[in-house]
Amino acid sequence: MESIKDKVAIIGMGCSKFGERWDSDAQDLLVEACYEAFEDAGIESKDIQAAWFGTTGLATGQPLAHAIKTEYIPITRVENACATATDAMMNACHAVAAKVYDLVLVAGVEKLKDSGVGYLTGGGGQPSSQTGAPVPPPAQFALAANRYFHDYSLSYEEGKKILGMIDVKNHRNGALNPKAHFQREITLEQAINAPMMAFPLGLYDCCGVSDGSAAAIITRPELARNFRDDYILAKGFGLAVGGQQGMLRDYYDFTHFDETINAGRMAYEAAGIKNPRKEVSMAEVHDCFSITELIIYEDMQWSPRGRAKEDIESGFFTLEGGLPVNTDGGLKCFGHPIGASGIRMIYEMYLQLQGKAGPRQVKNPKFAVTHNLGGTPGSFTCAVSIWGCRD
Amino acid sequence: MAGIVSYGAWVPRFRLGKETAGWGMPIEKAVANYDEDSITMAVAAGMDCMTGFDRDAVDGLFFATTTSPYIEKQGAATVAAAVDLGKNIVTSDATNSLRASTLAMRSALDAIKAGSARQVMVTAADTRSGPPGSDLFQAAGDGAAALLFGDKGVIANVLGSHSISEEVIDLWRAEGDTQVRTWEDRFVYDTGYLKLLPEAVSGLMQKMKITPKDITKAAFYGPTARRHGEMARLLGLDPKTQVVNPLFDQMGNTGAAYALMLLIEALEEAKPGDKILLANYGDGADAFLLEVTSEITKLPPRRGLKGYLASKRILRNAGIAGTWKGARGGGLSGGPPSISARWRERDEIDRLHAGKCLSCGLIQFPQQRVCSRCHTKDQWETVRLSDKKGKIFTFSLDNVAGGIDIPLAITVINFDGGGRGIFMLTDREVEEVKCDAPIEMTFRKLRSSGGMHNYYWKPMPVRA
Numbered sequence: 001m002e003s004i005k006d007k008v009a010i011i012g013m014g015c016s017k018f019g020e021r022w023d024s025d026a027q028d029l030l031v032e033a034c035y036e037a038f039e040d041a042g043i044e045s046k047d048i049q050a051a052w053f054g055t056t057g058l059a060t061g062q063p064l065a066h067a068i069k070t071e072y073i074p075i076t077r078v079e080n081a082c083a084t085a086t087d088a089m090m091n092a093c094h095a096v097a098a099k100v101y102d103l104v105l106v107a108g109v110e111k112l113k114d115s116g117v118g119y120l121t122g123g124g125g126q127p128s129s130q131t132g133a134p135v136p137p138p139a140q141f142a143l144a145a146n147r148y149f150h151d152y153s154l155s156y157e158e159g160k161k162i163l164g165m166i167d168v169k170n171h172r173n174g175a176l177n178p179k180a181h182f183q184r185e186i187t188l189e190q191a192i193n194a195p196m197m198a199f200p201l202g203l204y205d206c207c208g209v210s211d212g213s214a215a216a217i218i219t220r221p222e223l224a225r226n227f228r229d230d231y232i233l234a235k236g237f238g239l240a241v242g243g244q245q246g247m248l249r250d251y252y253d254f255t256h257f258d259e260t261i262n263a264g265r266m267a268y269e270a271a272g273i274k275n276p277r278k279e280v281s282m283a284e285v286h287d288c289f290s291i292t293e294l295i296i297y298e299d300m301q302w303s304p305r306g307r308a309k310e311d312i313e314s315g316f317f318t319l320e321g322g323l324p325v326n327t328d329g330g331l332k333c334f335g336h337p338i339g340a341s342g343i344r345m346i347y348e349m350y351l352q353l354q355g356k357a358g359p360r361q362v363k364n365p366k367f368a369v370t371h372n373l374g375g376t377p378g379s380f381t382c383a384v385s386i387w388g389c390r391d
Numbered sequence: 392m393a394g395i396v397s398y399g400a401w402v403p404r405f406r407l408g409k410e411t412a413g414w415g416m417p418i419e420k421a422v423a424n425y426d427e428d429s430i431t432m433a434v435a436a437g438m439d440c441m442t443g444f445d446r447d448a449v450d451g452l453f454f455a456t457t458t459s460p461y462i463e464k465q466g467a468a469t470v471a472a473a474v475d476l477g478k479n480i481v482t483s484d485a486t487n488s489l490r491a492s493t494l495a496m497r498s499a500l501d502a503i504k505a506g507s508a509r510q511v512m513v514t515a516a517d518t519r520s521g522p523p524g525s526d527l528f529q530a531a532g533d534g535a536a537a538l539l540f541g542d543k544g545v546i547a548n549v550l551g552s553h554s555i556s557e558e559v560i561d562l563w564r565a566e567g568d569t570q571v572r573t574w575e576d577r578f579v580y581d582t583g584y585l586k587l588l589p590e591a592v593s594g595l596m597q598k599m600k601i602t603p604k605d606i607t608k609a610a611f612y613g614p615t616a617r618r619h620g621e622m623a624r625l626l627g628l629d630p631k632t633q634v635v636n637p638l639f640d641q642m643g644n645t646g647a648a649y650a651l652m653l654l655i656e657a658l659e660e661a662k663p664g665d666k667i668l669l670a671n672y673g674d675g676a677d678a679f680l681l682e683v684t685s686e687i688t689k690l691p692p693r694r695g696l697k698g699y700l701a702s703k704r705i706l707r708n709a710g711i712a713g714t715w716k717g718a719r720g721g722g723l724s725g726g727p728p729s730i731s732a733r734w735r736e737r738d739e740i741d742r743l744h745a746g747k748c749l750s751c752g753l754i755q756f757p758q759q760r761v762c763s764r765c766h767t768k769d770q771w772e773t774v775r776l777s778d779k780k781g782k783i784f785t786f787s788l789d790n791v792a793g794g795i796d797i798p799l800a801i802t803v804i805n806f807d808g809g810g811r812g813i814f815m816l817t818d819r820e821v822e823e824v825k826c827d828a829p830i831e832m833t834f835r836k837l838r839s840s841g842g843m844h845n846y847y848w849k850p851m852p853v854r855a
Contacts, residue, residue: 142787
């Protein structure tokens with residue numbers, strides 16, 4: 001087995017405005033993101049040799065072909081819950097590293113606002129016995145929150161405070177981002193006292209639903225120089241798929257996610273990162289819920305197990321801290337169109353590594369991490385990617 | 392001689408009572424939760440009845456009710472599956488009359504005497520109601536009883552019985568009626584209840600050559616407290632010493648289950664040698680004479696009527712009970728099940744069967760093909776989780792999941808002895824929902840959709 005490190009480069013990216021895009025369908029959003037990427041890379045759609053297409057709501061690669069009018073090229077449609085887009089990127093990178101294709105498009109899209117529902121419902125339409133407990137996403141992650149508070153002896157007030165601080169941070173970052181769905185700061189009081197969705201998670205602890213699309217153009221590093229100087233390089237990927245271990249093993253504790261731990265380790269090993277807390281410059285993580293982001297801090301080896309509270313309270317993960325997380329507002333404020341989110345995260349890390357993140361800019365970034373998590377505590381799909389500048 | 396080998400009962404946790412706003416009566420009545428019905432209550436009584444007994448010897452299960460959730464689909468098959476009885480048994484429903492329970496009892500006894508069954512369980516449950524303001528509306532309560540009949544280890548022999556049939560339409564319901572209809576009160580009582588039940592008892596006493604003073608305790612159906620008191624006098628019994636408390640102020644008249652629940656009350660107070668009169672009414676009347684044996688002192692302890700009656704929660708307002716009765720469809724949104732999927736998963740769903748890996752010992756629910764821990768394939772032993780207690784490992788209280796039980800309490804349960812599952816918590820107060828809180832399992836209805844009732848197990852706070 002070989003590492004993917006430094007074998008794939010991103011030479012262009014695009015990202016639509018995320019939010020309530022009533023006047024845009026999936027095709028419109030794909031055109032917005034892909035054409036921005038084409039322009040950024042200096043190419044046209046006819047130059048694309050193959051594409052990987054991430055979406056949970058649409059079937060086959062045809063919607064992408066239809067949107068950008070490719071002519072009978074190979075398009076693989078990927079679905080892996082919330083890890084969809086990162087999974088699509090990873091597989092596209094494998095094809096490029098294997099030299100099967102020279103110029104590949106990775107695009108993700110989700111049109112969620114036509115459903116008429118304002119929060120993640122979890123979907124699921126397979127015929128079944130219908131005896132499973134209805135556990136929509138807020139309730140799923142509340143299971144982790146309640147056990148975390150219990151195991152680490154956090155009172156309700158203490159727990160709500162640290163969750164609230166994560167919400168405040170992401171809202172502050174989102175307010176600096178013109179493409180974000182929500183661009184409004186909130187106070188800690190507002191976060192703590194918000195209406196309860198699934199105890200103890202309130203309105204601001206939960207990401208909403210958004211429409212959006214994001215795209216990337218990738219090639220090999222030796223070809224990347226022909227397109228631009230400030231391309232970024234893939235340093236590592238991780239993909240860890242759970243199989244219900246947490247529900248079948250009555251000794252799973254609900255306060256950590258093995259899938260994140262495993263995907264993180266895979267990616268760190270490929271990238272040669274030995275001390276994640278010190279070496280990772282910044283990260284985009286899957287803050288579908290505030291508690292999820294908190295547990296990710298520990299699972300990705302940035303905070304010691306059980307001690308994320310200290311780092312949250314010291315501001316370690318804010319823009320000014322030692323490891324800024326979700327500099328673009330995260331899922332919470334940028335939005336979470338499922339099939340696009342992984343690529344949107346890479347988009348922000350791309351801008352950051354190029355020094356183009358404006359008021360959100362992190363100083364001297366070296367390694368950028370993205371993390372996506374789909375599923376429910378007890379069984380997740382987790383995808384991690386790591387990026388860096390060229391030497 | 393054939394008789395009762397074991398008994399079980401179920402009284403719903405929630406009661407209308409003095410503190411209930413909008414109730415206005417100084418009595419308590421049992422009210423089934425929104426997710427309970429006659430089938431779920433019969434299962435609860437059946438599980439209680441099986442405490443300390445082997446399921447292998449039970450050759451039949453009868454389900455008696457006037458409020459079956461189905462017009463066509465056997466309730467007894469569902470009850471037998473949920474109680475986790477065997478496959479090679481006779482299941483049968485007895486419906487359409489308040490006497491369904493005692494008629495089922497007759498059939499059970501006849502089967503045992505004929506040698507065609509070793510043990511037969513009779514379950515009876517009802518959720519009857521009458522028009523607001525009526526006698527029945529005030530007196531009716533929800534509940535269930537289960538009696539296991541056999542001829543070995545008998546705690547109360549059935550010495551004899553007498554039945555009469557009478558064609559009189561004094562109370563009735565036709566398809567689509569949710570409330571019982573009756574003819575004029577005076578007629579109903581004079582030609583029905585007050586005439587026929589004493590006739591059956593009189594026929595029994597002649598057969599058995601006994602008189603009222605030979606009866607230690609009498610357990611008999613009564614539509615209201617007043618009529619029940621009147622009947623005691625008509626039967627020549629001393630209401631202070633010879634009649635079990637009819638519980639109109641604690642539970643209410645539980646329809647087809649009522650006479651059997653009063654019988655269980657008598658058994659719970661009985662001593663060896665006691666003679667118990669059981670009488671029931673509906674389109675005629677049944678009367679039985681039982682004699683308690685010394686085996687009763689060896690009966691493994693169970694909750695029974697006493698235990699479930701004492702474990703109660705008074706509803707805050709009467710409107711809640713109204714909403715629950717209206718939501719007999721289970722209260723959850725969602726579609727009908729795929730019948731083939733549900734059938735395939737029936738052991739896991741109806742019987743709450745988990746699997747214990749024979750190689751590493753980890754109990755996993757539902758049972759897998761390949762063990763999650765040691766990856767051994769197809770080496771399993773069945774474990775029943777429905778009669779295990781457990782603890783809430785973690786929980787969520789969901790305000791957006793829908794349904795009528797808001798917030799919806801979802802709990803990850805770790806069972807005593809091993810195994811874990813995720814379920815909706817029922818019969819709960821929000822303040823009680825905490826990590827490590829103790830629970831036990833109860834069979835409930837999830838939803839009704841497409842005319843089908845979808846049942847499953849839920850944890851509930853332990854009924855102390």
